[in-house]
Amino acid sequence: MAWLFERTVEAAAWVAFVAAWVSLGLAIYWFYLFLATWQADADYGLLRDAAMSAGSVVAFALGLGGLACVDRFLFDADDHPRV
Numbered sequence: 841m842a843w844l845f846e847r848t849v850e851a852a853a854w855v856a857f858v859a860a861w862v863s864l865g866l867a868i869y870w871f872y873l874f875l876a877t878w879q880a881d882a883d884y885g886l887l888r889d890a891a892m893s894a895g896s897v898v899a900f901a902l903g904l905g906g907l908a909c910v911d912r913f914l915f916d917a918d919d920h921p922r923v
Contacts, residue, residue: 846915853907860900867893 870890877883 842915846911849907849911849915853904853911856900856904856907860897860904863893863896863900867891867897 867890870886870893874883874886874890877886
């Protein structure tokens with residue numbers, strides 16, 4: 841059962857990793873679209889969407905770090921003895 845839980849944690853970490861990169865791409869894209877509308881009539885909805893997506897990048901990165909800590913200190917603790 842521990843093996844299954846470890847694989848689940850690793851799969852969740854991969855999902856968070858991919859979601860963070862997708863969110864980063866969307867944040868850059870929406871910010872580019874906001875800058876493209878800057879001269880005419882700025883669409884601040886695009887800026888809001890870019891900011892929300894940038895916040896998602898941070899949230900997914902924190903989740904990824906938490907999952908990495910769980911994987912390292914819960915499952916891999918026996919592989920690295922303390923000195």
